[in-house]
Amino acid sequence: MLFNTGRFALFFALVFTANWLLGRRFRAQNLLLVAVSQWFYASWDYRFLALLWFSMLVDYFVALRIEQSSDPVRRKRLITLSVSVQLGILGVFKYANFFVASGGALLARLGFHVHPVVLGIVLPVGISFYTFQTMSYTIDVYRGVIPAERNLLSFATFVSLFPQLVAGPIERARRILPQINAPRTLPLAEFYRGSGLIFFGLYKKVFIADNLGPIVDAAFERSATLTRAEAVLALYAFAFQIYGDFSGYTDIARGTAKLLGFDFALNFRRPYLARNPSDFWQRWHISLSSWLRDYLYIPLGGNKGGQARTLRNLFLTMLLGGLWHGASWTFVLWGAYHGLLLVAHRLLKPVLQRIQPRGVLGGMWSIARCTVMFHLVVLGWLPFRARTLTQVTDVLSGIARRGGSLGDAALTAKWLVACTTLLILLELTEELRPNFLERWQFWARGLVYAAVMISILIAGAPGGQTFIYFQF
Amino acid sequence: MDRPSSTSNSERSRAGQSRARWPLGALFACALLVIGELGTRAWFRPPYVTLDTYTSYYPNWPEYGFEGSRACFRIRDEMSCARSQDMNVIPQTFPAKKPVGELRIVVVGSSVSWEGSGRGQGSSDGNYPSRTLDLLQRAHPDRKLRLINLSVPGFGTTREVVRFREGLEYEPDLFVVHVHDTNEIREDQRRAYVAQLHSGVAGKLLYLHSVAVLKAWWSDFLGVRAPRAVAPESGEEAESEAHKLERWQTGIERNVQTMLGLARARGVPVVVVGPSRSDRRQGVRDRPLNGIFEAEIGGSAQFLNVVQLFAAEYARRPRPLFKDNVHYSAEGTRLVATALAPRIEMALPALHSR
Numbered sequence: 001m002l003f004n005t006g007r008f009a010l011f012f013a014l015v016f017t018a019n020w021l022l023g024r025r026f027r028a029q030n031l032l033l034v035a036v037s038q039w040f041y042a043s044w045d046y047r048f049l050a051l052l053w054f055s056m057l058v059d060y061f062v063a064l065r066i067e068q069s070s071d072p073v074r075r076k077r078l079i080t081l082s083v084s085v086q087l088g089i090l091g092v093f094k095y096a097n098f099f100v101a102s103g104g105a106l107l108a109r110l111g112f113h114v115h116p117v118v119l120g121i122v123l124p125v126g127i128s129f130y131t132f133q134t135m136s137y138t139i140d141v142y143r144g145v146i147p148a149e150r151n152l153l154s155f156a157t158f159v160s161l162f163p164q165l166v167a168g169p170i171e172r173a174r175r176i177l178p179q180i181n182a183p184r185t186l187p188l189a190e191f192y193r194g195s196g197l198i199f200f201g202l203y204k205k206v207f208i209a210d211n212l213g214p215i216v217d218a219a220f221e222r223s224a225t226l227t228r229a230e231a232v233l234a235l236y237a238f239a240f241q242i243y244g245d246f247s248g249y250t251d252i253a254r255g256t257a258k259l260l261g262f263d264f265a266l267n268f269r270r271p272y273l274a275r276n277p278s279d280f281w282q283r284w285h286i287s288l289s290s291w292l293r294d295y296l297y298i299p300l301g302g303n304k305g306g307q308a309r310t311l312r313n314l315f316l317t318m319l320l321g322g323l324w325h326g327a328s329w330t331f332v333l334w335g336a337y338h339g340l341l342l343v344a345h346r347l348l349k350p351v352l353q354r355i356q357p358r359g360v361l362g363g364m365w366s367i368a369r370c371t372v373m374f375h376l377v378v379l380g381w382l383p384f385r386a387r388t389l390t391q392v393t394d395v396l397s398g399i400a401r402r403g404g405s406l407g408d409a410a411l412t413a414k415w416l417v418a419c420t421t422l423l424i425l426l427e428l429t430e431e432l433r434p435n436f437l438e439r440w441q442f443w444a445r446g447l448v449y450a451a452v453m454i455s456i457l458i459a460g461a462p463g464g465q466t467f468i469y470f471q472f
Numbered sequence: 473m474d475r476p477s478s479t480s481n482s483e484r485s486r487a488g489q490s491r492a493r494w495p496l497g498a499l500f501a502c503a504l505l506v507i508g509e510l511g512t513r514a515w516f517r518p519p520y521v522t523l524d525t526y527t528s529y530y531p532n533w534p535e536y537g538f539e540g541s542r543a544c545f546r547i548r549d550e551m552s553c554a555r556s557q558d559m560n561v562i563p564q565t566f567p568a569k570k571p572v573g574e575l576r577i578v579v580v581g582s583s584v585s586w587e588g589s590g591r592g593q594g595s596s597d598g599n600y601p602s603r604t605l606d607l608l609q610r611a612h613p614d615r616k617l618r619l620i621n622l623s624v625p626g627f628g629t630t631r632e633v634v635r636f637r638e639g640l641e642y643e644p645d646l647f648v649v650h651v652h653d654t655n656e657i658r659e660d661q662r663r664a665y666v667a668q669l670h671s672g673v674a675g676k677l678l679y680l681h682s683v684a685v686l687k688a689w690w691s692d693f694l695g696v697r698a699p700r701a702v703a704p705e706s707g708e709e710a711e712s713e714a715h716k717l718e719r720w721q722t723g724i725e726r727n728v729q730t731m732l733g734l735a736r737a738r739g740v741p742v743v744v745v746g747p748s749r750s751d752r753r754q755g756v757r758d759r760p761l762n763g764i765f766e767a768e769i770g771g772s773a774q775f776l777n778v779v780q781l782f783a784a785e786y787a788r789r790p791r792p793l794f795k796d797n798v799h800y801s802a803e804g805t806r807l808v809a810t811a812l813a814p815r816i817e818m819a820l821p822a823l824h825s826r
Contacts, residue, residue: 445498447501
């Protein structure tokens with residue numbers, strides 16, 4: 001059940017009504033939310049409900065045991081068990097075929113011809129999100145950051161709450177569990193905020209992402225014959241498509257959660273206005289990048305242990321972050337690319353700080369850095385979007401190719417301008433004057449809302465298109 | 473309402489502090505949209521047809537058409553026929569009230585009666601109705617004749633009934649109904665398309681006048697053509713070819729009889745132009761409907777059997793009478809016009825009397 005369909009609107013209207021009819025009886029609300037979340041998840045594929053519950057129950061009981069035990073060895077064994085089970089689930093359902101096929105290909109290159117058994121496994125929707133979410137919970141209990149949750153209903157609500165179940169944000173237990181275990185309210189201001197998030201989320205999804213999606217698909221289908229202009233514009237288009245798609249999804253998730261009385265973490269903060277790679281990862285998919293920082297980068301040693309180890313940790317973290325997105329060499333390449341960007345930025349940081357001009361020149365310097373960073377990110381989207389490494393080289397060849405006609409580029413450019421102008425204006429204004437809409441006069445706000453509404457009406461792609469991040 | 477990407481993580485606390493108030497911005501936006509809609513209805517000629525309700529206009533599939541949808545819109549004292557979504561009606565303007573002494577011939581049909589032979593596909597210049605008008609005008613220079621061509625490429629008889637009903641409102645003195653049988657398949661596609669496009673609240677909103685006008689601007693800017701009415705057949709449509717043909721044929725017969733009945737009730741004569749299709753060897757291929765029309769239309773209307781006309785001409789002097797499978801070549805167009813003009817003269821006594 002996609003967020004951008006009438007079916008979901010009806011589903012949510014019923015859940016919203018039932019939730020608030022229960023008043024402040026939060027345990028009854030939790031029961032309702034767990035029930036409807038199972039139904040929501042089953043609408044994708046009911047067979048994987050068992051896997052969701054297995055993952056959830058393992059961490060629920062392991063966390064209780066960890067808390068009860070004072071023996072460090074036993075605690076370590078328990079956390080190892082939890083992490084192994086979650087990574088095992090991911091390994092079997094997401095990465096088994098990739099590693100088997102890659103291993104087979106490697107052996108074939110070495111002259112050993114084997115016939116690897118490829119498992120006919122369908123990737124369970126949301127698996128990367130809920131396994132990471134429960135893992136962070138047990139690790140936090142192990143570290144003593146939070147107490148173990150004793151109420152299974154509360155824990156089930158935390159893991160399976162439907163707005164974030166299939167594509168995040170990857171919520172932390174320390175943030176959500178206190179909200180689950182207390183009466184929730186919905187002040188009118190929060191209602192407006194939630195509705196606004198859903199409204200703008202729909203705009204990003206159905207107007208920007210769904211209109212640019214077919215253009216990108218068409219370009220990548222004939223990646224071998226793209227002209228320079230077509231290849232470059234296809235990458236720009238994908239940059240906005242994926243931003244509209246994922247941040248649109250997140251906005252709708254946060255909005256629906258808000259209307260149910262929850263406050264989800266911010267997941268996007270105008271990422272294309274980042275000034276450097278580090279800044280980008282504090283703005284893009286924040287819940288994942290902060291997860292990787294807290295549960296991978298820091299345990300690896302973080303920035304302690306000298307420059308070389310820091311650089312290694314940065315690179316490894318991004319490499320694994322790339323692999324988290326999908327079992328494919330293209331995602332590994334994407335992760336490695338961003339790892340290298342972070343490494344390069346780390347090395348160049350002292351130089352950049354030294355040459356940082358002040359005054360008007362400082363402003364221009366910031367714009368230049370934003371522009372460079374934006375283009376580096378756009379280039380990084382190539383392996384992310386490409387299905388194969390050959391497609392990556394095809395598009396790169398297209399970019400390097402001299403001459404050639406404009407082809408479909410002129411039309412793509414028009415679509416890009418038409419679909420992204422309003423978004424860019426809003427993002428720039430928000431960056432310069434945070435929460436500008438709340439400060440504006442009602443008529444100015446109304447003009448923006450009307451423009452967004454009209455965009456959805458005149459060019460919103462009909463029929464719910466699926467969200468890109470659902471495949472992860 | 474809030475922007476989605478508010479920078480602060482402490483929205484909740486801010487929300488607690490901020491006073492709940494009327495969502496004036498959202499209300500203002502809604503007011504703007506309502507004003508825009510009313511303004512568009514008052515001042516703009518809708519480039520797309522609005523879909524208000526599906527009505528009982530349709531003898532076969534009630535969910536088809538759209539009441540209130542028009543090829544021609546009244547603007548003050550004039551009717552203005554505009555291109556509309558899925559309706560490439562020939563742009564034309566004529567007085568809403570028929571002037572004294574004017575004789576009106578309304579044509580209802582598909583691309584064959586819409587398209588001219590002169591500039592290839594897509595142009596209505598020199599189509600057979602307009603050539604027929606030229607012939608009639610030459611034969612009756614003292615009469616004031618007006619042709620209102622409501623043909624729409626791709627239309628089958630089900631939607632022709634809609635155009636026919638609209639044509640009745642323009643005080644016609646005679647109808648020419650062109651039946652093109654293979655377009656019935658489009659009707660099926662259209663049915664699925666309409667069901668898909670207009671389902672739910674969003675589907676209804678898409679056909680607001682203001683949205684329609686803005687969609688046209690948007691499409692013009694991006695060079696996007698209006699979507700064609702093509703949709704995959706739904707499960708219920710998965711029927712055998714033989715059954716489909718039978719259903720289409722029955723539908724065509726019923727639709728033509730509906731139009732004839734409507735015309736008879738108003739005392740308006742009708743000339744029916746039958747379907748035809750090119751054939752490499754014989755010039756023209758017969759269509760089963762012609763036999764039925766010959767037998768059934770009988771005295772209630774004039775019938776022009778294009779297959780017979782073309783077959784005789786091809787036998788006399790073989791040459792291409794079609795420019796493709798179904799559309800007439802310049803020669804074919806001339807032949808049909810020449811054969812149609814005397815039938816109109818016969819069916820329209822007012823042409824001869826003063």
